[in-house]
Amino acid sequence: MADVMAYCDPQSAAPGETIRFMVSCVGAAEYRAEIVRLRSPQGPPDAPPFREEVVETVANGSYPGRRQEIQIGSWARVPASPLFNGLDSFTLQAMVWPTTPGRGRQALLGTWSAPVAGGVGLGLGPDGDLEVRLGDGAGGIATLASGQPLQSRRWYLVAASFDAGTGRLALLQRPLADKTFHAHRTVVTDMETGVRPAAGDGPFLFAAWRDDGPFGIGGFYNGKIDRPRLAGRALTPAEIEALAGDAIPAALADAVVAAWDFSRDIGGETIRDLSANRLDGETVNMPARAMTGCNWDGSEHDWTRAPGQYGAIHFHDDDLDDARWEADFSLTVPEDWPSGCYAARLRADGAEFHVPFFVRAPRGRATADVAYLAATATYTVYTNNLARFTGDHVELYQGRLTVMDETDMLLPRHPELGLSTYDRHSDGSGVCYSTRLRPATNVRPTGRLWNYCADLFIVDWLDRSGVGYDVITDEDLHRDGQELLDRYRVVVTGSHPEYDSKAMLDALDGWLRGGGRLMYLGGNGFYWRIAYHPRKPGLIEVRRSEGGLRAWIAEVGEYHHSFTGEYGGLWRRQNRAPNALCGVGFISQGFDASSHYRRTAASHDPRVAFMFAGIEDEILGDFGALQGGASGLELDCYDEKLGSPPHALIVAASEAHSNTYMLVPEEVAIPHGASDGVQNAGIRADMVFFETPGGGAVFSTGSIAYAGSLGHDDFDNNIARLTSNVLKRFVDATPFELPGAAS
Amino acid sequence: MTVRQLPPGIDATRLDLAREFRARPFGAHSGDLQHLLNVMRGLPIANKHVLVMTEPHRQWTLAEMTGQPPLPRLLSNQVFHSLEEAEWHVFKLRWRELTGAPLEID
Numbered sequence: 001m002a003d004v005m006a007y008c009d010p011q012s013a014a015p016g017e018t019i020r021f022m023v024s025c026v027g028a029a030e031y032r033a034e035i036v037r038l039r040s041p042q043g044p045p046d047a048p049p050f051r052e053e054v055v056e057t058v059a060n061g062s063y064p065g066r067r068q069e070i071q072i073g074s075w076a077r078v079p080a081s082p083l084f085n086g087l088d089s090f091t092l093q094a095m096v097w098p099t100t101p102g103r104g105r106q107a108l109l110g111t112w113s114a115p116v117a118g119g120v121g122l123g124l125g126p127d128g129d130l131e132v133r134l135g136d137g138a139g140g141i142a143t144l145a146s147g148q149p150l151q152s153r154r155w156y157l158v159a160a161s162f163d164a165g166t167g168r169l170a171l172l173q174r175p176l177a178d179k180t181f182h183a184h185r186t187v188v189t190d191m192e193t194g195v196r197p198a199a200g201d202g203p204f205l206f207a208a209w210r211d212d213g214p215f216g217i218g219g220f221y222n223g224k225i226d227r228p229r230l231a232g233r234a235l236t237p238a239e240i241e242a243l244a245g246d247a248i249p250a251a252l253a254d255a256v257v258a259a260w261d262f263s264r265d266i267g268g269e270t271i272r273d274l275s276a277n278r279l280d281g282e283t284v285n286m287p288a289r290a291m292t293g294c295n296w297d298g299s300e301h302d303w304t305r306a307p308g309q310y311g312a313i314h315f316h317d318d319d320l321d322d323a324r325w326e327a328d329f330s331l332t333v334p335e336d337w338p339s340g341c342y343a344a345r346l347r348a349d350g351a352e353f354h355v356p357f358f359v360r361a362p363r364g365r366a367t368a369d370v371a372y373l374a375a376t377a378t379y380t381v382y383t384n385n386l387a388r389f390t391g392d393h394v395e396l397y398q399g400r401l402t403v404m405d406e407t408d409m410l411l412p413r414h415p416e417l418g419l420s421t422y423d424r425h426s427d428g429s430g431v432c433y434s435t436r437l438r439p440a441t442n443v444r445p446t447g448r449l450w451n452y453c454a455d456l457f458i459v460d461w462l463d464r465s466g467v468g469y470d471v472i473t474d475e476d477l478h479r480d481g482q483e484l485l486d487r488y489r490v491v492v493t494g495s496h497p498e499y500d501s502k503a504m505l506d507a508l509d510g511w512l513r514g515g516g517r518l519m520y521l522g523g524n525g526f527y528w529r530i531a532y533h534p535r536k537p538g539l540i541e542v543r544r545s546e547g548g549l550r551a552w553i554a555e556v557g558e559y560h561h562s563f564t565g566e567y568g569g570l571w572r573r574q575n576r577a578p579n580a581l582c583g584v585g586f587i588s589q590g591f592d593a594s595s596h597y598r599r600t601a602a603s604h605d606p607r608v609a610f611m612f613a614g615i616e617d618e619i620l621g622d623f624g625a626l627q628g629g630a631s632g633l634e635l636d637c638y639d640e641k642l643g644s645p646p647h648a649l650i651v652a653a654s655e656a657h658s659n660t661y662m663l664v665p666e667e668v669a670i671p672h673g674a675s676d677g678v679q680n681a682g683i684r685a686d687m688v689f690f691e692t693p694g695g696g697a698v699f700s701t702g703s704i705a706y707a708g709s710l711g712h713d714d715f716d717n718n719i720a721r722l723t724s725n726v727l728k729r730f731v732d733a734t735p736f737e738l739p740g741a742a743s
Numbered sequence: 744m745t746v747r748q749l750p751p752g753i754d755a756t757r758l759d760l761a762r763e764f765r766a767r768p769f770g771a772h773s774g775d776l777q778h779l780l781n782v783m784r785g786l787p788i789a790n791k792h793v794l795v796m797t798e799p800h801r802q803w804t805l806a807e808m809t810g811q812p813p814l815p816r817l818l819s820n821q822v823f824h825s826l827e828e829a830e831w832h833v834f835k836l837r838w839r840e841l842t843g844a845p846l847e848i849d
């Protein structure tokens with residue numbers, strides 16, 4: 001079978017705008033592309049049918065298949081300079097914090113070119129000790145190793161110096177003092193060689209060397225590098241120590257060729273040279289910045305307040321910020337295409353791959369009263385979640401066997417597709433950046449019913465409601481702000497709008513205050529703070545800092561986004577718990593079985609009579625395509641302490657959850673054992689309604705599984721009726737009155 | 744994390760737990776059944792049983808994870824038409840592995 005993978009850019013486009021599709025097709029001479037409108041997901045037999053309609057367009061057709069490659073792994077480069085290749089004597093030095101010493105040779109810094117064995121390179125040897133190589137490009141190579149492996153996750157001063165006059169090549173490897181009692185020692189060693197470095201006439205690289213292959217790069221390093229230096233002569237150990245300080249000592253100014261300071265321009269891709277030569281460079285594939293440096297003392301956690309302690313860049317051999325593929329075809333959205341969820345469906349030799357995109361309303365206007373907010377931020381941070389299949393604990397917390405399909409299996413077969421922010425890098429550190437500019441194996445209308453796929457249950461219901469809707473995306477909301485929402489009376493979310501930038505939350509908050517009506521039809525929404533990269537579209541940062549249900553835990557001191565300086569983590573820890581916005585906030589998750597809601601006495605309040613019109617049942621949603629109930633997967637509940645409005649009505653609450661549903665860690669100050677859904681009545685979804693001061697209102701279901709119940713029994717059920725009742729009233733312009741507002 | 748091995752009192756004689764699981768593989772379980780399932784589900788990823796969905800939401804084939812990164816290798820003689828059926832099959836395989844005795848149940 002062929003491997004077909006693709007992505008598009010932009011992901012959201014108005015009529016008249018052009019979307020480019022980047023495709024790699026291996027194992028088939030050509031592939032067939034069709035643009036489809038998606039109105040429902042491919043669900044289980046008891047769910048509504050899969051509605052995927054081919055849309056006639058000139059983009060549909062057969063295209064030649066070709067392989068497009070991805071260079072995964074991050075590095076930094078300084079353009080070639082005569083100051084590099086003219087060096088005969090030199091010193092290379094840096095502070096390093098390796099994370100995978102012993103996992104093969106890894107580059108730290110230099111001009112080393114593997115194909116010609118030329119230039120100079122300081123790095124880690126095959127066994128994890130310090131190693132310097134110099135080559136003349138004509139077969140002469142000198143290698144000197146410390147013989148003492150570096151320990152993982154410890155800081156070292158490392159240096160190599162060479163005197164071309166004497167041929168003396170020396171190494172220094174000194175562990176920095178810290179508060180551990182690890183055995184360690186400084187290694188100083190030297191040798192004499194007749195080899196003189198030459199042929200290092202390319203760029204100066206960090207964390208990689210020049211190599212064969214399509215991208216000419218290799219030798220990726222895992223770990224941090226801080227304050228790397230290059231000097232034009234062999235420095236003494238005392239001079240090396242002096243040059244490892246924050247600034248260039250005056251006495252060494254003449255010797256220094258470059259002294260890079262990674263604490264400058266932390267939010268960008270530039271690396272700055274402090275020397276008079278200004279040998280600035282750039283990072284590639286977004287290694288992690290705003291990382292604690294060798295001098296971080298724990299006194300400051302905000303890099304914007306102490307940038308000098310954040311001079312480290314953490315490189316990973318599996319970083320990726322953009323697949324950088326060439327476009328294979330494009331689509332200019334015709335003026336008459338309605339806003340909606342679309343995809344390019346690619347097929348070749350039995351393989352199928354969907355590339356979802358969104359057609360928004362013409363710029364500057366709305367074509368409906370209702371906007372469906374596609375959770376593209378959430379889709380991006382989840383993109384290519386490998387640990388979902390390979391983690392040791394997945395089956396434990398899922399409470400069911402792991403299921404994969406053919407498309408899921410592309411991911412382990414193609415590690416170059418990169419990871420999600422739910423994964424750890426190969427060195428165990430958390431993935432804090434994720435881009436949509438690469439094929440996504442888990443954003444599609446097929447396969448696991450999660451996020452994009454499950455959200456199509458809501459699209460299906462909305463589509464059949466007869467009330468028109470436009471689609472807007474998280475990224476649109478981030479860029480356009482409240483002005484975008486102000487064109488709509490109602491916003492309907494997907495099943496799991498988990499990630500928000502400050503601009504997104506501010507827009508939602510401002511719009512609600514102006515009378516907007518929010519239907520939050522999901523669970524674990526508005527939970528994590530993200531930062532969009534200010535210049536690179538579709539690139540998102542997440543710092544999994546203190547608190548929260550976390551796929552990894554940020555290193556101490558690394559809680560602030562590099563893109564913006566904002567403190568990352570839960571919105572709840574920043575005085576903006578989701579409860580304030582939508583009345584409920586995350587309380588528990590479990591994945592083995594969903595349950596139902598039971599109506600409360602408050603559901604008979606005249607304020608919500610519109611909601612329960614035609615509904616006599618006490619039990620709501622004891623059915624559904626997402627594990628058999630409307631309350632499940634991830635649950636939110638009302639909590640006044642966190643900002644749930646006191647006048648909110650809890651119209652229904654779920655019950656009878658299973659053992660895999662556990663309290664989220666931020667709700668467990670002292671672990672007590674009675675934390676699962678069987679024992680703990682606090683584990684429930686609250687269905688909440690409240691009015692806002694501007695005549696608007698909020699309806700929240702607090703459950704991801706809710707989406708899967710809408711279509712049950714051909715949309716003839718109490719969940720669909722209740723939700724449609726809410727939609728109908730929310731579309732009605734009549735203002736909601738805030739109870740007690742007059743008093 | 745390492746999940747503990749079977750605790751005292753949970754062994755091949757506890758057919759009541761097997762019956763409980765067969766009757767309700769998903770949903771609330773007794774404490775002892777949950778403990779047994781935690782041991783079963785906490786097995787390391789290498790050679791762990793998983794399912795490959797071979798027809799969308801209609802057919803699943805038993806597989807085991809092999810290699811690095813782990814990939815499912817199909818055990819194609821075992822095809823299931825419901826997830827409950829698949830859970831029960833794997834439960835029996837793991838029962839034998841953990842207790843040393845085949846699960847023989849009416």
Ligand SMILES: [Fe+2]
Pocket residue numbers: 496498524
């Ligand atoms: Fe999530």
